[in-house]
Amino acid sequence: MKGVEITLKVLFASILLGYSMAFIAGFCRLSNNIILRSFTGFYVEVFRGTSLIVQLFWLYYALPMLFGWDIGSNFWAGVLAISLNYGAYMSEIVRGSIQSVAKGQYEASTALNMSRFQRMRLIILPQAVRMMLPEFGNYLILMLKSTSLVSLIGMADILYQGDLLKDANLSLAPTVYFLVLVFYFIIALPLIWLTKKMEGMSKKGVAS
Amino acid sequence: MPEVKSESLQETSTNNEDVIVSYKDVKKSFGDVHVLKGINLDIKPAEKVALIGPSGSGKTTIIRMLMTLEEPSAGEIIVDGKNLWHMEKNGKKVPANEKHLREVRGDIGMVFQHFNLFPHMTILENCMTAPIHVQKEDKESARKRSIEMLEKVGLGDKLENYPSQLSGGQKQRVAMARALVMRPKVMLFDEVTSALDPELVGEVLEVIRDLAEEGEMAMILVTHEMDFALDVADRVIFLDEGVIAEEGTPSEVLEHSDNERLQQFLHRFRSSN
Numbered sequence: 160m161k162g163v164e165i166t167l168k169v170l171f172a173s174i175l176l177g178y179s180m181a182f183i184a185g186f187c188r189l190s191n192n193i194i195l196r197s198f199t200g201f202y203v204e205v206f207r208g209t210s211l212i213v214q215l216f217w218l219y220y221a222l223p224m225l226f227g228w229d230i231g232s233n234f235w236a237g238v239l240a241i242s243l244n245y246g247a248y249m250s251e252i253v254r255g256s257i258q259s260v261a262k263g264q265y266e267a268s269t270a271l272n273m274s275r276f277q278r279m280r281l282i283i284l285p286q287a288v289r290m291m292l293p294e295f296g297n298y299l300i301l302m303l304k305s306t307s308l309v310s311l312i313g314m315a316d317i318l319y320q321g322d323l324l325k326d327a328n329l330s331l332a333p334t335v336y337f338l339v340l341v342f343y344f345i346i347a348l349p350l351i352w353l354t355k356k357m358e359g360m361s362k363k364g365v366a367s
Numbered sequence: 368m369p370e371v372k373s374e375s376l377q378e379t380s381t382n383n384e385d386v387i388v389s390y391k392d393v394k395k396s397f398g399d400v401h402v403l404k405g406i407n408l409d410i411k412p413a414e415k416v417a418l419i420g421p422s423g424s425g426k427t428t429i430i431r432m433l434m435t436l437e438e439p440s441a442g443e444i445i446v447d448g449k450n451l452w453h454m455e456k457n458g459k460k461v462p463a464n465e466k467h468l469r470e471v472r473g474d475i476g477m478v479f480q481h482f483n484l485f486p487h488m489t490i491l492e493n494c495m496t497a498p499i500h501v502q503k504e505d506k507e508s509a510r511k512r513s514i515e516m517l518e519k520v521g522l523g524d525k526l527e528n529y530p531s532q533l534s535g536g537q538k539q540r541v542a543m544a545r546a547l548v549m550r551p552k553v554m555l556f557d558e559v560t561s562a563l564d565p566e567l568v569g570e571v572l573e574v575i576r577d578l579a580e581e582g583e584m585a586m587i588l589v590t591h592e593m594d595f596a597l598d599v600a601d602r603v604i605f606l607d608e609g610v611i612a613e614e615g616t617p618s619e620v621l622e623h624s625d626n627e628r629l630q631q632f633l634h635r636f637r638s639s640n
Contacts, residue, residue: 261483263479263481263482266436266479266483267479267483269435270436270476270479271545271546271549272472272473272497273500273501275465277501282485285487286485286487289487
């Protein structure tokens with residue numbers, strides 16, 4: 160089925176872009192620069208506070224009409240909407256995890272005369288990432304499920320293909336949607352496994 | 368070293384060039400609370416100084432400012448001839464930036480009350496990381512020195528363990544090894560036995576005593592272990608309400624002082640033990 164391929168493509172592109180966004184925005188929110196901090200704060204609240212479908216429609220329909228910004232394809236509109244939305248949520252995890260690394264860790268690395276950058280790279284981030292992993296896993300699965308929204312902007316993903324089949328023969332609807340469910344679940348299985356694995360990893364060598 | 372302390376102290380105290388750390392009228396407030404109200408203090412290379420005093424008297428703040436964990440509100444701290452919190456810029460004295468702080472604080476090491484080991488690293492990695500990344504030492508020699516240091520504090524068999532697998536006393540000994548591989552000229556001890564179970568205090572004090580006897584490093588100990596201070600220190604400083612209320616050799620301060628607040632403090636202290 161061609162739909163699976165498209166769903167996977169959207170998913171992987173969103174994962175890459177979404178996690179990058181999460182780290183960029185997460186670090187910006189911790190920056191000393193007040194403009195950077197409040198700007199990212201604004202981004203996070205806007206994207207967390209509005210619905211993903213509406214964001215998708217904005218990117219795909221409204222922005223090109225209003226400002227002539229053409230995202231290029233419905234693929235990128237979909238990926239961008241999902242990444243920006245999940246990036247906003249996950250940036251809070253990044254920020255929270257970094258902030259919850261114990262103060263003593265900052266002090267000990269200062270006492271060893273590390274630079275700010277070394278302290279972040281060698282001491283703070285490795286510990287913060289362990290805290291982020293379980294939550295990140297959950298968002299991975301949520302992201303997969305959100306990819307089904309791209310069918311609304313005309314992308315032929317799993318759900319879209321299912322819709323086509325159903326339109327061709329209405330009596331097949333239960334079977335078709337059952338198959339769609341099964342497909343999503345099969346894709347989710349490795350993600351669920353990964354999440355469990357991440358949780359295990361995050362427990363190792365952290366508690367002091 | 369402790370045998371000759373009283374004489375050597377008087378001789379060198381007049382020699383101002385022979386000073387590794389100097390506090391000049393250092394003040395610190397947190398909001399409206401004036402923790403330190405003007406500290407003047409010179410520490411000589413290899414000198415062992417014990418800071419004692421009631422809680423809230425500012426003992427810990429004194430050494431935290433030297434480690435650059437707390438910025439003084441006023442005054443200057445000179446380390447090996449260099450001004451720690453200020454630097455020259457276009458002939459003017461301005462607050463130090465991170466680069467300057469890193470240059471000056473390189474000779475200072477610190478051990479904390481709560482160990483602050485890096486939980487995601489093995490014991491060996493805890494010790495090796497800073498020499499490799501901060502001092503740019505090559506990996507093999509950093510590894511070798513770290514192992515030697517861990518053997519010295521009696522943990523040569525725990526190299527691949529994680530901090531969570533150690534007892535408090537062992538953790539604190541790792542923390543000391545970690546600070547020592549950086550070869551500091553001044554080592555700060557911030558109530559290093561306060562978080563330990565009583566039966567683990569001894570093993571940590573023993574390591575400190577060994578270090579003190581080796582002698583090359585200046586040591587500032589914030590401590591509640593009076594007997595230990597009496598034994599190891601060349602000089603004891605009693606801090607009270609943000610000022611140095613009494614200082615001298617351990618026996619002068621702990622046994623022969625007639626400072627009333629000090630007497631009260633020592634009395635309270637001994638009766639609570």
